[in-house]
Amino acid sequence: MSPRGARRFVADLLRGRRPRSFRAQDTDLDELRAAIMLRSAQPGSGVPREEFVTDLHQRLADQLAGKSTTALAEPVRGPRPVVDGTRRRLVAASSIAASAAVVGAVADHVLTTRTPASGGQAGPQTLVPDAGQWRTVAASADLTEGGVQGFDLGTVVGFVSRTGGALRAVSGVCTHLGCRLALDAPTRQLNCPCHRTSFAINGELLRYQLRVPPPALPQLEVREADGAVQIFAPPGQA
């Protein structure tokens, strides 16, 4: 008998509902794949609803007209029953930022070199220096759940945060013209002092008043070792 999560996933598919998330095991995967493959062989399943096509068109028009900057990525997602709501929401937000970052890179790549880019494994645009080292920016104990801390390593400035148990670090420089971002702790936002641009602490662009949306903030590699939070950054100038 397959584990409960996988069984429920299949039952949801059969009811045409959004499957509930669960922590899948490798042994579940083929069964999930078989179920998905069978469901998508249903006649008519691959045709979008007229309403959906019309509605999405309208939302895109609004987005492109600048009525909302993050509107699409967020409210599109309906409520989904989750075990751990907060974590999911934050993870979801970060992966949207991640795709935005990749896309920024992909767009230039595709359009200038005509090479199909593969975004699948690229993940978010991550700053990995050629000659980096793990440099401590905070004591683990000082960065508690939900916390955000700025750091300045001389070579790189940024913000590190812990959300849903996971660490994340983003660059602290605005992707528009390079002004240093300031943390607004109550709202957990990074604000640009120059042009009223704001980013989420996961790097996602929240607000801008520019003609072209600036890309999401680059991510930095972050780890926890020996009770310290460390960033992979170039060595500092002594």
Add this chain to the structure above:
Amino acid sequence: MLRVVSEEFYPDWEAVYRDNVARVYRLMFAKVGNRPDAEDLTAEVFATALGPLRVSASAAEVRAYLLATARTVLAGHWRRTLGREVTTLTDEDSLEAVPVDAPTSADTASRAARMLAQLPESYRRILELRFLESCSVREAATAMGISVTYAKVLQHRALRAAAALREVSE
């Protein structure tokens, strides 16, 4: 309705949308198997892609770019829902190859048919009834002349057997 062939250019984002929304949706449905997720992911692809998109790119480039975006969006979806990449968009998936007018893509249907053909009759039948014809367990049990309890057991076994076939894991 505007028709654009791949050597041409899209006049504006609306043309990009009209020409590709059904293709992106169909690709996504084949990867997630349910409408709510397919709709959300399709929306996410366009929301993410249209902003930075330059319409000076050729239609083929725009599609390559939409596909690359779709790949990232799908990977993100699995990461946040199941923590495993259940399905991926591979190099074999292309937006051009998606026939928008057919009720099901020939590829999806034929893969499923090949898979079912390898299963014993009762397994094949229960999967057809439940997954392809959307029968309830009770309806499927009645159609097969078996009890509801046994229909459930049979469905689990059949899906497990299907999962073990090469068509699925490749």
